[in-house]
Amino acid sequence: MTLRIEIEDLAKHFGAIKAVDGVSFSVKKGEVLGFLGPNGAGKSTTMKMITGFLAPTRGTVRVCGHDVLTDPISVKACLGYLPEGAPAYADMTPDGFLRFIADIRGLSGADKKRAVASAADRAQIKTVMFQPIETLSKGYKRRVGLAQAILHNPPVLILDEPTDGLDPNQKYEVRTLINEMAQDKAIIISTHILEEVHALCTRNVVISNGQVQFDGTPSQLEAMSDYHNAVCVSVANVDGNAFSIFLNGLDFIAKVETLVANRGFRVYPTNGRQITLELAQVIRGNGWEIDSLYAENGRLDEVFRTITMGATGSLRSSI
Amino acid sequence: MNMRNIWFIMKRELSGYFATPVAYVFIIIFLLLTGFSTFFVGNFFERGEADLYPFFSVHPWIYILLIPAISMRLWSEERKNGSIELLMTLPVSVFEAVLGKFLAAWAFTGLALLLNFPLWITVNYLGSPDNGVIFAGFLGSLLMAGGFLAIGACISATTKNQVIAFVLSLIVSLIFVLSGYGIVLDFFSGWAPTALINAISSFSFLTHFDAISKGVIDIRDMLYFASVIMVWLFANAIVVNARKAD
Numbered sequence: 001m002t003l004r005i006e007i008e009d010l011a012k013h014f015g016a017i018k019a020v021d022g023v024s025f026s027v028k029k030g031e032v033l034g035f036l037g038p039n040g041a042g043k044s045t046t047m048k049m050i051t052g053f054l055a056p057t058r059g060t061v062r063v064c065g066h067d068v069l070t071d072p073i074s075v076k077a078c079l080g081y082l083p084e085g086a087p088a089y090a091d092m093t094p095d096g097f098l099r100f101i102a103d104i105r106g107l108s109g110a111d112k113k114r115a116v117a118s119a120a121d122r123a124q125i126k127t128v129m130f131q132p133i134e135t136l137s138k139g140y141k142r143r144v145g146l147a148q149a150i151l152h153n154p155p156v157l158i159l160d161e162p163t164d165g166l167d168p169n170q171k172y173e174v175r176t177l178i179n180e181m182a183q184d185k186a187i188i189i190s191t192h193i194l195e196e197v198h199a200l201c202t203r204n205v206v207i208s209n210g211q212v213q214f215d216g217t218p219s220q221l222e223a224m225s226d227y228h229n230a231v232c233v234s235v236a237n238v239d240g241n242a243f244s245i246f247l248n249g250l251d252f253i254a255k256v257e258t259l260v261a262n263r264g265f266r267v268y269p270t271n272g273r274q275i276t277l278e279l280a281q282v283i284r285g286n287g288w289e290i291d292s293l294y295a296e297n298g299r300l301d302e303v304f305r306t307i308t309m310g311a312t313g314s315l316r317s318s319i
Numbered sequence: 320m321n322m323r324n325i326w327f328i329m330k331r332e333l334s335g336y337f338a339t340p341v342a343y344v345f346i347i348i349f350l351l352l353t354g355f356s357t358f359f360v361g362n363f364f365e366r367g368e369a370d371l372y373p374f375f376s377v378h379p380w381i382y383i384l385l386i387p388a389i390s391m392r393l394w395s396e397e398r399k400n401g402s403i404e405l406l407m408t409l410p411v412s413v414f415e416a417v418l419g420k421f422l423a424a425w426a427f428t429g430l431a432l433l434l435n436f437p438l439w440i441t442v443n444y445l446g447s448p449d450n451g452v453i454f455a456g457f458l459g460s461l462l463m464a465g466g467f468l469a470i471g472a473c474i475s476a477t478t479k480n481q482v483i484a485f486v487l488s489l490i491v492s493l494i495f496v497l498s499g500y501g502i503v504l505d506f507f508s509g510w511a512p513t514a515l516i517n518a519i520s521s522f523s524f525l526t527h528f529d530a531i532s533k534g535v536i537d538i539r540d541m542l543y544f545a546s547v548i549m550v551w552l553f554a555n556a557i558v559v560n561a562r563k564a565d
Contacts, residue, residue, distance in 0.1 A: 048564065052407075052408060053408050053564060054564050073411075074410075076408055076409060077410040081405075081408045083401065083408070087400055087401035087402040088405065089331070089335065090400060091335055091338040091339055092331075092335070096334070100327065100330075103327040103330075104411060106323075106410075148405070
């Protein structure tokens with residue numbers, strides 16, 4: 001079975017507030033699904049429903065083929081979950097805490113020992129195993145939570161902001177760990193750190209106001225940006241005005257923008273296609289020397305804002 | 320129901336008591352209170368009888384004060400620091416968690432109770448008491464403690480605030496004890512039908528505990544405490560389910 005997580009028409013209403021309102025998506029083995037959205041969009045609520053902590057108002061969740069409403073224990077057994085804020089038992093040590101989790105996960109004897117050691121190793125908390133969790137830094141607490149989630153090598157991982165509060169090095173390590181595990185698991189990660197879209201995810205779901213606004217690959221998400229395939233170009237020893245007029249005259253360029261501090265121009269392609277090569281050729285054809293020329297991938301923060309602020313219609317309409 | 324899960328949750332909870340000074344402080348205060356009231360309130364020596372009735376008769380009052388101090392953190396702490404989300408997304412059922420936590424608190428209280436054994440040695444040294452009656456007293460006291468703990472555990476699940484949990488548990492415990500007390504029953508006896516008075520009195524911990532502590536192990540008294548515990552733990556599970564995500 002390749003579909004590990006199946007969500008259909010999931011909704012959670014708190015009185016009149018529709019925290020989640022008809023969310024559907026599924027996650028396959030090998031996929032890392034980046035769950036994006038502003039604070040309060042319904043990311044955590046959705047994750048709480050997938051993990052069986054919250055009962056949905058309507059809709060179904062199946063994890064590894066088990067329905068969370070009819071068989072919650074089987075669902076919980078096959079997933080690892082890092083809740084928002086990585087809660088743990090503050091007065092326990094990571095060692096005691098992980099051994100408790102191993103007990104509950106049905107591990108004993110040598111298996112338990114191996115699982116605890118391996119999780120501690122992978123989450124890099126071996127140096128703090130015997131200090132009370134309440135005395136640990138935020139980064140260590142987060143990694144204790146992560147160790148707890150991966151302890152039983154679950155086929156499904158649900159991680160609510162796994163890199164929140166970590167420094168850049170720790171973020172890198174956690175991302176590396178998630179990438180290592182990605183192949184044989186189905187993983188959902190919620191984040192609002194956009195650089196993680198590329199660093200981690202094979203697919204993105206953006207939700208806002210409790211509804212799915214986008215479901216696709218990171219490249220597709222970037223392609224929605226105005227800046228997608230825009231090219232920044234500057235040439236040596238040519239008058240700016242003359243170059244600008246030249247650029248405006250090209251039929252594959254829709255718009256020309258002057259960059260600050262004489263760094264050249266940003267040109268937007270018509271129809272969003274790649275124009276790097278073409279542009280380089282025509283500039284050289286004019287006998288000019290290219291100083292710099294690079295294409296932009298698209299700006300995720302801009303896409304994110306447009307999708308989640310409820311702007312509808314084509315993102316390119318402004319061009 | 321998975322007994323292993325109940326055991327693991329109980330073990331974790333129990334080790335939590337001893338990770339902080341709470342357990343030791345509680346045990347010392349409990350022993351001081353039982354000792355003090357046995358000798359000064361219960362007139363252990365002056366009575367000149369070789370039994371532990373003065374010791375057991377003060378237990379309801381000591382429990383009213385001290386049991387809420389144990390039970391208050393059972394669920395409200397989990398809710399406050401969010402670890403309830405972790406616990407409830409592990410493959411355990413709500414009732415396993417409720418039972419595991421309750422049993423931990425009960426075992427701890429049982430330990431505190433057992434540490435009164437020097438009193439038992441004293442009374443056996445001074446005279447020749449009926450040890451069967453003393454055993455019944457310990458059993459009754461333990462059952463009653465279970466009743467108070469179940470009330471406290473359920474109330475602890477209703478709030479994130481341990482102080483509120485403590486005060487509410489204390490008040491409800493007081494009601495369960497006072498309903499068998501002479502003054503309260505006198506208040507009703509002038510006008511209420513006997514059946515109602517009997518009903519009120521039969522709901523009291525005091526009525527059932529008194530019989531057991533005098534050595535009368537009646538299955539009905541045992542069943543009473545067992546059902547009080549079950550009813551409150553059942554309510555506890557319902558409250559946890561309803562309020563865990565608030």
